[in-house]
Amino acid sequence: MSSITGRSELDAAPSGDLAGSTSRRGDRIFAGLSVGSGAIVVALIAAVAVFLLARAIPSLTDNSANFLTDRVWNPGGSPPQFGIPDLLWVTVISSIVAMVISVPVSVGVALFLTQYAPPRLARPFAAAIDLLAAVPSIVYGLWGAYIVLNYLNSIQSAIGRVFGWIPLFHNDQAIPNSIFAGSVILAVMILPIVTALSREVFTQTPAAHKEAALALGATRWEVIRTAVLPFGRPGVISASMLGLGRALGETIAVLFIINTVPTFSWSIFSGGETFASRIARDAGEFDTPQKTGAYIAAGLVLFVLTFAVNAIARVVIERRKDFRE
Amino acid sequence: MSTVASKVPSTRPTPPAGDAIGQVSRSRVLADRSATVLMYGAFLLALVPLVWILWTVLGKGLSLVLDSQWWTNSQAGVSPRRAGGGAYHAIVGTILTAAVTALMAVPIAVFTAIYLVEYGRGRFARTVSFMVDILTGIPSIVAALFIYAVWVGMLGAQRVAFSVSLALALLMIPVVVRSTEEMLKLVPNELREASYALGVPKWKTIVRIVLPTAASGIATGILLGLARVMGETAPLIILAPYTAFINTNMFSGNMAALPTLVFTNFGSNIPAQNDRMWAAALTLIVLVLLLNLAGRFVARFSAVRR
Numbered sequence: 001m002s003s004i005t006g007r008s009e010l011d012a013a014p015s016g017d018l019a020g021s022t023s024r025r026g027d028r029i030f031a032g033l034s035v036g037s038g039a040i041v042v043a044l045i046a047a048v049a050v051f052l053l054a055r056a057i058p059s060l061t062d063n064s065a066n067f068l069t070d071r072v073w074n075p076g077g078s079p080p081q082f083g084i085p086d087l088l089w090v091t092v093i094s095s096i097v098a099m100v101i102s103v104p105v106s107v108g109v110a111l112f113l114t115q116y117a118p119p120r121l122a123r124p125f126a127a128a129i130d131l132l133a134a135v136p137s138i139v140y141g142l143w144g145a146y147i148v149l150n151y152l153n154s155i156q157s158a159i160g161r162v163f164g165w166i167p168l169f170h171n172d173q174a175i176p177n178s179i180f181a182g183s184v185i186l187a188v189m190i191l192p193i194v195t196a197l198s199r200e201v202f203t204q205t206p207a208a209h210k211e212a213a214l215a216l217g218a219t220r221w222e223v224i225r226t227a228v229l230p231f232g233r234p235g236v237i238s239a240s241m242l243g244l245g246r247a248l249g250e251t252i253a254v255l256f257i258i259n260t261v262p263t264f265s266w267s268i269f270s271g272g273e274t275f276a277s278r279i280a281r282d283a284g285e286f287d288t289p290q291k292t293g294a295y296i297a298a299g300l301v302l303f304v305l306t307f308a309v310n311a312i313a314r315v316v317i318e319r320r321k322d323f324r325e
Numbered sequence: 326m327s328t329v330a331s332k333v334p335s336t337r338p339t340p341p342a343g344d345a346i347g348q349v350s351r352s353r354v355l356a357d358r359s360a361t362v363l364m365y366g367a368f369l370l371a372l373v374p375l376v377w378i379l380w381t382v383l384g385k386g387l388s389l390v391l392d393s394q395w396w397t398n399s400q401a402g403v404s405p406r407r408a409g410g411g412a413y414h415a416i417v418g419t420i421l422t423a424a425v426t427a428l429m430a431v432p433i434a435v436f437t438a439i440y441l442v443e444y445g446r447g448r449f450a451r452t453v454s455f456m457v458d459i460l461t462g463i464p465s466i467v468a469a470l471f472i473y474a475v476w477v478g479m480l481g482a483q484r485v486a487f488s489v490s491l492a493l494a495l496l497m498i499p500v501v502v503r504s505t506e507e508m509l510k511l512v513p514n515e516l517r518e519a520s521y522a523l524g525v526p527k528w529k530t531i532v533r534i535v536l537p538t539a540a541s542g543i544a545t546g547i548l549l550g551l552a553r554v555m556g557e558t559a560p561l562i563i564l565a566p567y568t569a570f571i572n573t574n575m576f577s578g579n580m581a582a583l584p585t586l587v588f589t590n591f592g593s594n595i596p597a598q599n600d601r602m603w604a605a606a607l608t609l610i611v612l613v614l615l616l617n618l619a620g621r622f623v624a625r626f627s628a629v630r631r
Binding site (some may be wrong): 024026027029030031033034035037038039040041042044045047048049052054055080086104105106107108109111112113115116117122125127128129130131132133134136137138139140142143145146147167188191195212219220221222242245246248249250251252256273276279280283289292296299302303306307309310311313314 | 329349354355357358360361363364365366367368370371372374375377378381382406432433434435436437439440441443444445449450452453455457458459460461462463464465466467471472473474475478494498502526527528529531532548552553555556557558559562563584587588591602603606609610613614616617621
């Protein structure tokens with residue numbers, strides 16, 4: 001587009017005040033600034049990885065426990081011992097449960113906004129859902145910890161009564177401030193993200209697909225099932241992954257809601273700590289490089305996890321673009 | 326689509342002649358009705374948290390926020406267990422930190438967006454675009470740990486408000502890049518080409534033609550970015566210890582912020598602390614929602630017109 005016409009031979013011609021004689025130099029400086037800013041963004045991500053790695057490696061080599069498999073966390077001891085399996089489990093399971101709760105509702109909301117809501121009201125309705133994304137996570141944390149918790153206990157014990165034979169839903173060590181409670185709040189937090197992206201792909205459904213379905217006598221639901229959902233599937237998957245990434249890294253709401261427990265349990269009705277909440281809870285203990293390094297190592301794992309999830313989201317949506325063109 | 330077509334003859338009772346169109350089998354009607362109910366239900370369900378949160382925070386925080394002391398006093402000299410004092414120190418800290426963050430993040434973000442739309446071709450542009458996506462998804466606590474590793478670990482500096490701004494800038498850049506990029510893409514190519522045809526160099530075309538046309542979108546991006554970083558708590562916990570005193574120096578001493586004011590008062594059952602916590606949460610939510618609404622307002626009423 002602009003590259004063809006942008007290289008005008010007349011650039012240097014002194015025609016009025018817009019085209020000054022310094023134009024070529026101006027172009028070079030401006031292009032340099034733009035490319036430089038792009039390079040800064042790339043360098044920042046690289047720097048995050050490099051710096052976290054550089055601070056984590058000394059602690060990891062001093063670690064006398066196995067970082068990936070041992071259930072201990074005593075980075076200040078001598079010798080220091082720390083491992084992440086519990087953190088990894090709680091981080092992943094709380095986020096996945098949040099996703100399982102959130103994605104169906106989000107897709108429903110997105111379908112409502114794009115296919116059902118009266119066009120005049122669709123915009124304000126969508127804006128209201130978007131406002132959920134603007135609520136700071138610390139407010140979600142307060143709301144969850146002081147208000148919502150009181151209502152979840154009965155749901156929790158009901159699920160436990162029926163599905164208690166599955167280790168994931170054991171009721172033995174059930175506490176009100178459980179991973180499940182955290183997941184419910186996380187589900188609310190990622191709902192606007194998943195909704196916004198799903199909405200975007202649903203609106204892009206080619207009208208021809210929908211009209212073809214209608215012409216065959218499909219009902220509104222059949223149009224959605226045969227035209228809108230198949231077209232939007234990659235977008236919904238990508239949106240869910242982005243929501244998952246957000247849930248994995250959420251700190252303060254999780255810190256406020258999920259309590260620590262003395263003994264590890266596979267049940268989501270027990271408590272625990274995620275990477276982020278452990279780091280935030282112990283932020284006051286960053287006194288020696290050795291100890292800090294242990295937390296930074298945990299942060300590095302979280303970074304790798306979210307990087308992977310976001311990269312997958314991106315690849316899924318990119319592939320759809322290729323397909324469409 | 327074949328599924329619909331194949332279903333029709335099997336489920337439909339023999340249609341009366343001349344009325345083939347308009348007769349839909351009961352099971353299909355039922356499926357359609359229940360889907361409609363589910364969609365409406367999902368939307369109403371999604372509205373519940375928004376109303377509930379606003380209701381809760383308003384109900385618990387409003388009385389203290391309406392007290393004029395809240396907006397003018399700090400917590401200096403106020404015992405945490407007693408009522409009194411205000412949030413002035415935290416409000417000032419939050420706004421100052423956000424402003425410094427914007428000063429660092431906005432130029433980088435706008436130039437990155439210009440690069441992606443006006444210059445970027447080929448593999449490097451794809452890399453930049455990919456990295457912006459990754460930056461969007463970076464957890465705030467990881468950004469904070471990174472700045473901690475650089476600022477405290479490598480430079481040996483103290484934890485001050487400026488280090489928080491650095492971490493927040495990392496989180497703000499992708500928000501502004503994406504919304505600026507969207508707007509720049511909407512600027513009609515005819516405008517650029519008309520400018521080039523007059524012999525205007527590319528950079529002046531961007532500065533004088535493209536950016537002003539997209540200005541409202543960029544402003545929206547900045548406001549939304551500010552709204553996001555103001556509510557972030559994790560970087561503050563790692564990088565900015567709370568203080569009850571007013572501090573406006575970004576480079577020395579502790580500086581309070583609204584999220585840390587909430588955080589220090591969390592988990593207590595002393596009424597004074599509880600009230601303070603909810604009032605700080607309300608102040609924060611009002612600040613963030615105002616910025617957010619302002620951003621949307623700007624976007625709505627001065628969007629680029631094709």
